[in-house]
Amino acid sequence: MVENRNDVSSFLSYCLQNNFPFFAYQLPETGRIQIGVQTDLDLKDYQVLSELDAVNGFVFSPFDSESRHKSWLIRSDISLQASEIKSNSIPLLEAYQLKKEEELPKEVMLESASTLYFNQVTEMIKDLKNGKLNKVILSRVQILEGMGLNDAVESFLKLSEAYHSAFVFLVAIPNVGTWIGASPETLLSSKNSEVETVALAGTQKLSDRLMSQVKWEDKDVKEQAFVSSYIEEVLAQHNVRDYKRTGPVSSQAGNVVHLKTTYLLSGKMSFPQLSSLVQDLHPTPAVCGLPKIKALELIREVEQHDREYYAGYLGPIESNGSISLFVNLRSMKVLENQMALFVGGGITADSLPDKEWEETCLKAQTLLNVIRS
Template sequence: MLHTKTSQIEEIIGEAIAKARQYKEPQLISVVDQIDYNDPYQFMDNGQAVDDHRLFWKSAEEDFTLVGIGTASKLFATNERRFREVQSLWNEIREHAVIYNRYGEKGTGIVALGGFSFDPQQGESSPWEAFPDSQMTIPAYLLTNKNGQSFLTTNVLIFPEDHQQQIVNQIADHREKILNYSQRDLRLPERTKAVEVSPEEWKRSVKAATDDIKKDLLEKVVLARELRVSFQEPVQIAAVIQALAETQDNSYIFAFESEGEYFVGATPERLAKVEKRELVSTCLAGTVPRGRTEAEDHHLGQGLLNDPKNRSEHQFVVEMIRGAVEACSTNVHIPGEPVLYPLRNLQHLYTPVRATLDEGYTILDVIERLHPTPALGGMPQKESVEYIRHHETLNRGWYAGPIGWFDDHNNGEFAVAIRSALIQHDSASLFAGCGVVEDSDPEAEYEETAVKLKPMLSVLGGC
């Protein structure tokens, strides 16, 4: 059920073409319809009949899912001011866009989804050639599922030379394919091979880092490693994100397709959320596995709460986030002690941060101040990132970078892209990291990363 009639679409497009010709520049239009409830995974799968640029986001804490198909516009930035540059591009688009949205629900209208690399100064591009340093996409078609309701946003960039009926016909054809396309069975991939990338070299890098920390070169550094897997056939991304959503219910589920490759994951770590100027951030650092019994689970959790190394690592994150949030917010509230945050395979130390975002600031201002947190880079921030750049055994690309969305009402949410994989047709690279401090044991840190790889391995051929 679409509430916007074909005649209305024709009229909107006709007016946009006239305006584009008058001002001799493209005109972005955005039309929001409420539709019958639409399954987001089937919508994602259907979208490949329209475009090989698809985007997926599912909240960890509420019934809220975004699925984008195709591109109306992309926002790129490649320098150290990338967050501000993307914000500037977004402001310009929002100022000139014509939006038909009588519902006003968050995540409808013009919405940008995408992410940023961990380190814009990383010199190596492989294997991330398909993913620019910064890429936020306003999709051509956006499904927003919220509290059991579905909305379809159609975004079109109109050029002066466009023809009205041709665009109307194209929209009708695309809507038919993504909303009514014949369903197919979604199957998880069958893994044929799994190879750890230089595990002994990685352990040596952890030992070298502990030595450098003892020399006071830095206080903490997060080091990541890679696992490469192969499959019998190309991966069905909709099947993977559906399985992640079913098994990792306390995590943000995300997938970003670029040039036919996918960056996908289930991350428990929110970076920041803004809704009606209310800001929420998360301190999530310190990790142990879940227990096999309730008693063992409780024992492991209490051990984590009382472990000096993990509590110190957690406090690093708390203090850094406090400083970043206080720089652009008021009414900042942070509990004095962390609690446990349980996932299917792991449990973490968790401290929520709440505040009111000051006028004139946006979620990208917050992300710029937060990224990378000590949980993803280390302490001090600048020194740890430089250390990773020169000593880590892989190119992180978008791994551990900020990924998320924002809309034209200044709502948005970003998470940290951990527990993730870069899928390239019939192969994938999986990533996991851990915080290294003075007394870190390389073998113990290696085992921690092995546990962190399990959520992605479970949907990419089994553990």
């Protein structure tokens, strides 16, 4: 990064230590970190995105809208680019003294044991073979001990330096959580008159091959096609018929490759239209499954951890109606003395438990390789 890396790091650490709700993110292919800080603790929660028309801020929404976790908006009362931060930027924040909430007991999370994961995959494959559903995503939690809140900013900066094609983020909401990640998956983004969404699924290690040498097995092709057909169905329900579809093509995300179809929708869409698309797209079969309700029920029944905001969506929204929302993937929740990394993968009737496990390890490596470097 830039010459002012230390100043950016101090500024973000100050926000974190002083209980500010804030966000920092780098949109794909921009190489630019944008920061927004809310200067009070009066956070707004929402049920549907359309409630947030004409505001500037950042939304943070859970995987399961029926869970106890709410969807939040962080206002950007102070908005700046990382490149603008100087050694004297902290006084901007010193004017606001946010009340420290009374100390809650320190949260601790448990790692998903590998034996548990193997039992769960096997159970899910049985249901898939019985034809109860076509695809479901099983996730697990990996705990990094010896890392915690003091490492959050440095980990975020390293991810922003390593991954230019991802959506790299650090989000902190007091009493809700602090998350960092590098997501390869757009949920819905709209700028000027271009609206984009993607169908992303299928995973393999890139190793030392060129992207053009990557070949896909039937199982991955099918798995990704479930996501594409779901997106096309949702677009049709919204009467969106005028779009350009590209792919599926191989798309790199760190040390792994996915299959990706991109949908470019022509014509400007209003914020309420975009909101209702988001409402219906999320969660896609890339992180939930197909049919959606059956998959959601199976995930609720089988997974023993709470996904919270993993596989939810997040990103900036602007008062001019622009949104850039991504799926909360390749991410972790940062606790005082732990980081909890969430990883999952699509399971179909053809899945082999060992390969699925390996896939989650590969996905975890995309973060671990960078933050442990």
